[in-house]
Amino acid sequence: MTEKTNKQIRLASRPSGWVTAENFSVSEEAIPRPADGEVLVRNIYMSVDPYMRGRMNDVRSYIPPFRIGEVLQAGVVSQVVESRFDGLQEGDLVTGMLGWENYSVSDGRLLRQIPSGPAPLSYHLGILGMPGMTAYVGLMKIAAAKKGDNVFVTAASGAVGSVVGQLASIHGCHVAGSAGSDEKVALLKDEFGYNTAFNYKTSDSLPDSVRAACPKGIDVLFENVGGEIFEAALWSMRDYGRIALCGMIADYNLDEPQPGPRGMMLIVGRRLTIRGFIVSDHPKWCDEYVRKAIGWLKEGKLNYRESVAEGIENAPQAFIDMLKGRNTGKQIVQLADLD
């Protein structure tokens, strides 16, 4: 153990619009002790993800909102320091929903043990964790992508989108996507399995850009963004197309929800299916994915990029940057080195 105290990041105030540094506060406490059935862990890596923005608003959703003054939560990879839970012992590596902090105490049943091989530890927050599972469940189960499908992905270079492209490519789909810079667009084509991609920020017409990227139309839309790009993609959907609705990052920083896409009558005429989903509803498919993904990583069929910030103090800025699209691939924060 290096740290003598437990530094924590708390929600100081609810953001109105974009998140700023003022919405966070830093506190420092004594390292907590586990009770019976609990485990004390040292947090090595934590994840910052788009869905957290939604939890900063005081609205009912599938997970309760963060409370003001409370330590924020994140997916974390940790090492057990002290265990009073039968299934875990000192030195074990685990993942779970813990705090934005150096040390956490958790009910042992809420932690999932992970192997120290065959992939880097931080991968369990990304390509082997929630974002990778989300890509697989959304693409292969919710939207039922199959060989030959034309797949379009918004926020294609993000933690989820960068996996969706590769999974679509592995499964024989034609895959196209949109991202927010020319560098990201190049990366999509060079590393993430995309046949074609465009920069939505420099597009003169999103509907035209989507049509150029998917000239035959879209069979499967993996939608992370909402707003104008969602509308443009909807207009290109083919008959019997499937839309996996994963997130609406364009909405998260708006005080008022924006209207849905124009032309929803298309959903009838083209017999479209739109399905919203939450990856944690599908633990069996997640396990199925992790087994397959470890194989694909070994075979070199899956590429992965991380943006790594250092230190718990920098977690708020890493989160803010990720929401603004400044990261490439999965944004994580390293809190400590593994002993």
Add this chain to the structure above:
Amino acid sequence: MTEKTNKQIRLASRPSGWVTAENFSVSEEAIPRPADGEVLVRNIYMSVDPYMRGRMNDVRSYIPPFRIGEVLQAGVVSQVVESRFDGLQEGDLVTGMLGWENYSVSDGRLLRQIPSGPAPLSYHLGILGMPGMTAYVGLMKIAAAKKGDNVFVTAASGAVGSVVGQLASIHGCHVAGSAGSDEKVALLKDEFGYNTAFNYKTSDSLPDSVRAACPKGIDVLFENVGGEIFEAALWSMRDYGRIALCGMIADYNLDEPQPGPRGMMLIVGRRLTIRGFIVSDHPKWCDEYVRKAIGWLKEGKLNYRESVAEGIENAPQAFIDMLKGRNTGKQIVQLADLD
């Protein structure tokens, strides 16, 4: 045969906004003769339906648009006058997509023979025809309604909605709906199986009215309207709710498609499924429905209301009135008496 000529209604011009009488023209021709494989029929009843409004616009959809100068098409119940098709003979009763006209010639393979009993002939344009089949396929197959579900129906007193309510009631659902007059609301509760209903035209707040009608939330939304009532219903959806998107009557008379509902992020958080459908994609389910519906009619479990206009000349006004919601139940036009 009474008529000596064939009176026909043609599309004179494409409507901009609401349809008016000027969008139609009347022509009179000699009664046509069938070629080999064809049948000459005398049209007894024709149907006017909301989807026809979409075909008046010059846009790609699941059926091609009407062409200017062309005889309009409709679902029709007819009697065979002269047959040069092996499967049909003089006097047979048939249904099919034919013209807004007194006599039609059709490829015999495109007609479906119907029995002269056990239900009135006109029922094959309504409760035993496309609207009834649409209600069944949408509610029971697309949205997979099951016992105990909370079902909400927009345009609940229309040709489709009035069947949806009764089917939901037969299957043990709690069913609520919205309609455009107090008389229709009374009819929904008295005749069409609705547990509760409200008049959307006199509602101060559609979201409040929907919440009052479905205090536990909505498991299944049968959506015929779009616009504000769709948004209000969306906001009341329960986790894992299913939305059968049948039509968007609120959009049909707008020159520009209106935006979709605000708050589409709900679709993710509540894991909703939205499915657009076209009943003609599902002939097996349609046959299944007709068999069941004849039984339910006999047992008195299905009620049915028609608004009947008289004469081909009055078909345009009957169509206009239906689009404005002036009809109750299924709007049809009687073109002739059965010989």
